[in-house]
Amino acid sequence: MQKQGLALKWLLLGALITNTGISAIWPLTTIYMHEYLHKSLTAAGIVLFINSIVMVGGNYLGGYLFDRWQPYRTLLTGITINVFATLILIFFHGWPSYAIFLVILSFGNGIVGTSITAFATMVKNQQSSYVFNVLYFMNNIGIVFGTLIVGFVLPFGIQYIFMLSMLLFILFWIVAALKFNVLPERKRKKYDKGPAQLPKQNKHQIIGLMLVFIVAWIIYAQWQSTISAFMVSHGMTVKDYSFVWTFNAIVVVTFQPVLTHFDAFLYRHIKARLNVGFLLFATGFVVLIFAKEYWHFLLSMGILTLGEISAFPSVSTYVDSLVYESQRGRFQGIVNAAASFGRAVGPLVGAQVIALSSYHSLFVGCVVALVVFLLNFDIILRRSRTQKL
Structure with missing residues (x-):
């Protein structure tokens, strides 16, 4: 039953x-x-x-x-x-x-x-x-x-x-x-009923956000692949690299409940939360461009993790707010698929850039790519507001 x-x-x-x-x-x-x-x-x-x-x-x-x-x-x-x-x-x-x-x-x-x-x-x-x-x-x-x-x-x-x-x-x-x-408990009114096709502005927003999300995961995958070798090349050990991920977990466990406490405020400003989160993500890689000491890598991971806990849960929330009740599973599947695709191609992209150029070129490219796609998403948002007026 x-x-x-x-x-x-x-x-x-x-x-x-x-x-x-x-x-x-x-x-x-x-x-x-x-x-x-x-x-x-x-x-x-x-x-x-x-x-x-x-x-x-x-x-x-x-x-x-x-x-x-x-x-x-x-x-x-x-x-x-x-x-x-x-x-x-x-x-x-x-x-x-x-x-x-x-x-x-x-x-x-x-x-x-x-x-x-x-x-x-x-x-x-x-x-x-x-x-x-x-x-x-x-x-x-x-x-x-x-x-x-x-x-x-x-x-x-x-x-x-x-x-x-x-x-x-x-x-x-x-x-x-x-x-x-x-x-399902039908809590929403705006998209509970209606045609099977979403409004064009909703589709465009979802596509723009998914492109940002894929790029963010391609960037995140560098921490799981290329950055370990970069740290070793700077005289650090595998144990040092492992602790960076322990630090990641500490930041998540410490600050995620804080964001959850202010959920109502953050939900009202979810577009700003997405922008701040992804910009923090990019800032983490700006630090890597100049990283030489171990604390630089910890600082980079700390900033990136703050961006992660701000932006990543918001992606699912934002997409869910744009779709009909009958399409929730499909579009959450697209969100998860975008993350999986970014994780899949991230190590390959990173290895190719390093082979053709350098680690620093990779880090600069990560920052530029994320900022460009985030600006594209913001342009789509402004156009969507204009179409609604």
Whole structure:
């Protein structure tokens, strides 16, 4: 029997469980393939790229099924794929089975990720902007827990990582089966009814924002790929690089609740929040242009993380405010697919720019690209206001 609206606590619990399970697996890919399966770093990079592209497909399919089939069954299907993939990986984690089932897991995770984001629009008695803020916070907590688990469990064997992740996915399946069979709570009036086609100005705003979002994720991916080598070239260690991500988590955990506390004010000024967030993102890379000492990298990550927690949750909120009730899943799928695509091509773009020029050219290019696309988005916003008058 379907209930009216979803309780926020179940959405957050589901996000925490699934992100912990996934985050215990992804950090191992490069290390496991290179050190245990004796494959080249290029091969590991190709597998990660394929995973990200397949996740784009999972994101989009998840959104399509969420709207056209049934949200509840769509989520359960994605979790079932995750359970199946991790079950096989417990017993078959050699080559090429590891890569094959990692790709299948990525596809399932794409469906689950979009479903969770789309379910955020169905939480009862809460403004969607507030839900997206606390959901983003919980996703990051899951990532912290997942990466911490790796260090404790991996020494016993990688099969125990997959076993733990599978148990977490089974737990989420049970929670979803019991608590996620809900009907949407129709809170909005403006876009609840109407033609299937969105107004042109809404489409243009979404396209402009997605281009900014893709560029931001391409830039963010440099921290997960090229910047580690840049730091080592400046005499820093892998441990130093690892702590930068610990610092990232500290900033998220400290400041995300502050933004959530002022959610009502920030929602009224969501366009300004997007602009400030993405400009902070660009400023983080301005610092990298001049970075030589370790504290420069910490400062860069701190500024970028403030931009991340300001802009990224707002993207989902802003897109949701522009679409009809019947299209929420599809467009949240597009948001997740844009992030996955940026993560996929980011390391390739960074490596090519460095090969043809230098790290500094890459950092300058990141700043210029993000500012240009953000200006384009602002021009679209001004034109949309003019068309409404």
